[in-house]
Amino acid sequence: MTNEQPTWRSSSYSDNGGQCVEAATCGAATTGTVPVRDSKNPTGPVLTVPAAAFTHFVNGLASDTFNR
Incomplete structure (x- = not known):
């Protein structure tokens, strides 16, 4: 196990x-x-x-799966 702090990122679309x-x-x-x-x-x-x-969730967002 590591004590490394996570590097947090948000989507470039989140403005x-x-x-x-x-x-x-x-x-x-x-x-x-x-x-x-x-x-x-x-x-x-x-x-x-x-x-x-x-990964499945992000791919679903990218392919617009959730707006069907």
Whole structure:
């Protein structure tokens, strides 16, 4: 296990008044998880999502799957 701090990133499309989430994908290959947090509350709770589920979700967003 590592004590490395996550590198938080938000989407380049998230310039919408702060209504977005941040994800730290840098450790996904070694931990198998992606931490996700509310960008408005960076010291608040963090959800940990399985990396495969996060990838599926992002791919669904990119392919517009959720607007059908």
